[in-house]
Amino acid sequence: xxxxxxxxxxxxxxxxxxxxxxxxxxxxxxxxxxxxxxxxxxxxxxxxxxxxxxxxxxxxxxxxxxxxxxxxxxxxxxxxxxxxxxxxxxxxxxxxxxxxxxxxxxxxxxxxxxxxxxxxxxxxxxxxxxxxxxxxxxxxxxxxxxxxxxxxxxxxxxxxxxxxxxxxxxxxxxxxxxxxxxxxxxxxxxxxxxxxxxxxxxxxxxxxxxxxxxxxxxxxxxxxxxxxxxxxxxxxxxxxxxxxxxxxxxxxxxxxxxxxxxxxxxxxxxxxxxxxxxxxxxxxxxxxxxxxxxxxxxxxxxxxxxxxxxxxxxxxxxxxxxxxxxxxxxx
Numbered sequence: 001x002x003x004x005x006x007x008x009x010x011x012x013x014x015x016x017x018x019x020x021x022x023x024x025x026x027x028x029x030x031x032x033x034x035x036x037x038x039x040x041x042x043x044x045x046x047x048x049x050x051x052x053x054x055x056x057x058x059x060x061x062x063x064x065x066x067x068x069x070x071x072x073x074x075x076x077x078x079x080x081x082x083x084x085x086x087x088x089x090x091x092x093x094x095x096x097x098x099x100x101x102x103x104x105x106x107x108x109x110x111x112x113x114x115x116x117x118x119x120x121x122x123x124x125x126x127x128x129x130x131x132x133x134x135x136x137x138x139x140x141x142x143x144x145x146x147x148x149x150x151x152x153x154x155x156x157x158x159x160x161x162x163x164x165x166x167x168x169x170x171x172x173x174x175x176x177x178x179x180x181x182x183x184x185x186x187x188x189x190x191x192x193x194x195x196x197x198x199x200x201x202x203x204x205x206x207x208x209x210x211x212x213x214x215x216x217x218x219x220x221x222x223x224x225x226x227x228x229x230x231x232x233x234x235x236x237x238x239x240x241x242x243x244x245x246x247x248x249x250x251x252x253x254x255x256x257x258x259x260x261x262x263x264x265x266x267x268x269x270x271x272x273x274x275x276x277x278x279x280x281x282x283x284x285x286x287x288x289x290x291x292x293x294x295x296x297x298x299x300x301x302x303x304x305x306x307x308x309x310x311x312x313x314x315x316x317x318x319x320x321x322x323x324x325x326x327x328x329x330x331x
Contacts, residue, residue: 081111
């Protein structure tokens with residue numbers, strides 16, 4: 001069964017739409033200066049058909065706002081681009097021309113490039129010229145994440161910074177630290193649970209750590225103040241529970257290919273493992289990832305035994321001893 005393709009451009013569009021003012025404050029300070037924040041509205045998706053090719057293209061995000069202290073309006077057009085495209089600048093011009101023609105108000109075009117390569121500067125203009133003159137010169141505001149240094153953003157109390165640091169230029173040895181810095185910054189923002197999950201999920205998607213990097217992440221987490229550390233551990237625990245749930249789904253999908261009964265049994269086992277781990281977390285507090293991994297690998301009969309035994313646990317050490325006695329954890 002095919003793995004669903006991630007729509008990266010849509011993820012960025014939803015992120016920017018949710019945190020639009022934070023995006024403007026961080027990357028478009030000139031726009032932030034002249035924008036009347038009480039006037040904005042998100043326009044319905046704009047579809048343009050290329051009459052030469054017959055293809056339809058959807059503009060990512062169009063926001064209408066008023067100039068501060070004036071009665072005149074303008075548009076901010078934001079296009080998210082997750083891969084390098086040779087004709088992108090020309091496409092940006094076509095979007096600009098059609099938006100300007102339709103609404104007859106100024107348009108401020110912005111492109112945010114989220115691809116990992118190439119590292120060379122992206123185009124940010126489109127020009128039509130003859131030998132003796134430039135007929136048309138169009139430019140847009142380009143934000144190329146792989147040319148930005150994450151260290152320049154770690155001190156900014158901004159949810160967009162917390163999310164997009166995960167896509168900036170990061171040395172391999174800094175990946176674990178950047179993920180932790182994203183979460184530390186997120187904790188200071190005190191967002192509502194839905195927005196917190198959105199940012200943390202974005203970070204986890206784009207900064208998946210190796211086993212060695214994960215160990216470094218946990219060591220650095222120990223130096224975080226206790227209150228922040230507890231909140232970060234709640235986020236990490238939710239990632240693990242989500243991973244267990246995904247494992248259950250994958251097990252069921254594999255079972256459909258290899259044998260329906262075997263897949264359903266594996267899916268049910270992983271689902272029960274997720275439930276047991278959640279109960280353990282509620283009873284004993286935050287638990288290390290090694291415990292989650294150990295619980296997930298238990299057989300069906302061992303899970304049932306642990307489900308009975310957890311009622312008697314009062315300390316984490318008792319759980320770890322039980323796992324050692326059953327040869328699932330080597331401490």
